[in-house]
Amino acid sequence: MSERRKPYPFDLLEPKWQALWEELSPFHASNPGEPGFDPARPKYYVLDMFPYPSGSGLHVGHPEGYTATDIVARYKRLRGFNVLHPMGWDAFGLPAEQYAIRTGQHPEVTTRENIARFKTQLKRIGFSYDWQREISTADPAYFRWTQWIFLQIYHSWFNPETKRAEPIATYRGDDPDSVRLAYVAEVPVNWCPELGTVLANEEVVDGKSEVGGFPVVRRPMRQWMLRITAFAERLIDELEPLDWPEGIKLLQRNWIGKSEGAEVRFPVAGVADPGSAGDPRMTGDSVPGYNITVFTTRPDTLYGATYMVLAPENPLVDRLTTAEQHPAVDAYKMQVAAKSDLERTDLAKDKSGVFTGAYAINPASGERIPIWIADYVLMGYGTGAIMGVPAHDERDFEFAQTFDLRIREVVAQVPGRVGVPPAGEGVSPSQTSRSCILPKDCFGETPNPAGETPTLPGNLGAFTGEGIAVNSPLIDGLPTAEAKRKITDWLVEKGLGRATINYKLRDWLFSRQRYWGEPFPIIWRDGKHEAVAESELPLVPPPLDDFKPTGTGEPPLARAKEWVRYSEAATRELNTMPQWAGSCWYYLRFCDPGNAGRFVGEEAERYWMNVDLYVGGTEHAVLHLLYARFWQKVLFDLGHLSTTEPFHRLVNQGMILGEDGRKMSKRWGNVIDPLDVIAEYGADAFRCYEMFMGPLEQMKPWSMTGVEGVSRFLARVWRLVMEENQAGEWVLSPTVQEVEPTRAQRKVIHATIKKVSEDIEALSFNTAIAQMMIFVNAFTSPPGSARDSRAVSGDPAGKSLRGSPEVAGESPAPARESRALPGTRSVPVASLRTLLVLLNPFAPHLTSELWETLGAKFPSAPAGITEQPWPEYREEYLVEDEVEIPLQVNGKVRDRVTVPIAATNAELEAIALANERVQEFIAGLTVRKVVVIPKKLVNVVANQ
């Protein structure tokens, strides 16, 4: 770090203001009913995704979003809003626990230290958080309510009639435990041996743990689940009106994965198995228990179903398999079970499977079709069974090819419709050979109505698009959508199926085998679970010396024998909640963090919710953001909250890359430490640079010279107000005077007010800063310089002459040694004050200091810059009497002329046609048309 002189004394003034903010808490927001609360003001809740306080401290990614929200928060305060802008800590988490395992240091200690470091660092950037609302998810005063919310979920069920969560008491069935929103199930889970815990689907990436990258295997275990699937439809529907990036909405929709289709029952054919011939159950064609139900999104292809496939784990498999096929089926099941998720995915390309020996009846065609098992059919989706329609499904096609199963076309492509290659294209010689492998009856008896080649589309495999039903007596000739409807109606009529919807979303695996998390407020008695009384909350984790996973899947809490024993007959639940639990509702607690009697006070919740602006990284698109919406809905349904969605407007900040354009990492040695930057350039420069880099949502590389540029800008602001005297002290510059701005200056001022206001609302901070740079350039450049006139007139070409100050009684700038340049003009105090307010959200320290300095000499304005009203611009100052417009001939600029703003179209046209340069270019041509856009341009269209 260089020891060169600071361009302005940020190293003195930034700590000064930070100390003042610490002392006076000017950013504290009062709740309704509290002293200092002003009900006349509108509210604004602006929230950051709170950090996990890791050991490595803040990196430059954190402050990007935090600076954006801080600017908005400070801006909204100046605009007269009651602003809620809190910060807290997502403090439960694996790293602290793993550190504890390595060192024996209790996670609580590590976490406390990390929080302290994060807090110091955040304060060093000058964020205007209301620190009185600070919360930590690992604080018993907080997690007692996390546990309380879990109990609300536990004590409720999803009523399919009302489509709402309701207290379990309203459930009329005989087994409440089967419908609770929190339930225990023996499910195949993602078990990570290395971490000694199970993980949610969302925490597994490519068959490895998201944290640490350790292998994850499937293994059945008894786990707590939250019934998020019950809310699938609402999670999709209520997403629609939110002001979120379309991409994130789409990500959530895809994650939830809604598919509309039908369930179809296939009777198992009784005569398939010689061994069971004569078994009375196998003779009828709809014996209960011997139907296989499948889910399909394409019921219109039912006639094309030439085989069936069950998931290997499907319990029906054992009942169906013939004696002959038993050894092969069992071997295959073993083989599949041994595969990890990774392997199962990796081998996706090669289809494998085994014939069960059994047959089913295609309810439409009446044909006997073979039943197979294959691992490309998943037990967890739909019914764990499919009908194989190789002609119209890629996977089924591959499978049919591998095992030489029949392929029957039942949907004909319609020429000229979606996805149909023009004739002649997509047909290669290999098509003939492809046809050869198709069994004889592949296309049925009916000639292919599409004529020409008896195609599967091109030679690529299955045709999965929509078309016209063929070879399907009930629906022949119908387009796909209609065919779906008609066949579904027919299925319902015959009692063979029904329309239904399936979701990819699975229930949320909610328990973890960890120490450092919220214990479940649950006890076990006689093998059944019970909730503990609310009065027993918070349920604090027991003290432990050994945090290591037990390795058996039994949670570390099992080691605390005393704690585990709840009573003679009951023991405590040993699992803890996942890290997401605390972050599912922290935005609610911020509204009323000190409330000891409720998770959030009703009035506070009604006043502050929902979150007006939520800024954070995309990585939470389907995790935190889905879970939080889920909890919000449950709590809303149960009457605890006033809104059904928590986050009105969501914005994702883009990642900041290293100077080399690569992701910042120790490996590349390109990590930028915010505190190093602040030490050298100051917090204001750091903040402004992060915002000036480019659009908030975009990924962008760091640039140290870019920081320098922004730092220079702030120094120019400083020197606009201050100058250094002979003793080397900064004093108010004598050029700052109580004078009126020139007309040109006034225009820049108002253009800047307009642009900065609009840009902050739109979160376009980079262009807001650019406009303030223009402002400063206009006020620092000598009159008449190109830079001056460019800035002042808004004329990029800088050609218009502009210039002499129009200020009555402006005194010549006092001579000031070397700094006094000829033509230096005075700087109006009022203009400076406007700039300082506009810049305040971006560079709060510098502007506070300069505001104070100005106030000492020109005491007309209130003392504190944070009490200022946001300036309003006046349109009348933005318009000019004259405007320079380009004259075009056939769309090419040939000249520019300055015309009165009020010039009529006819006048403009006349001016254009009379123009010498235009004349030159239309010479010998006939003018066909003259396009006149008032105040913009004139285009003369001419040709031969």
Add this chain to the structure above:
RNA sequence: GCCGAUGUGGCGAAAUGGCAGACGCAACGGACUUAAAAUCCGUUGGGCUUAACGGCCCGUGCCGGUUCGAGUCCGGCCAUCGGCACCA
């Protein structure tokens, strides 16, 4: 494979369908300085042309379209990044 985002000077980037490159960085030239740093002023997309003022042509990933006019709208490609990935 599917879905989404992005593609503009040497670099980060601006541009309600209306003068492409605002603002900043870097580079170069100049002023100040014994000198350097800092600061200030200026030049800076490419090519051609002019003694000079100036003028002309090309240019927003590629190909095509709509329009008086396209970075912007439409169709088709290509590349990079991100997400999902046997979900029937």
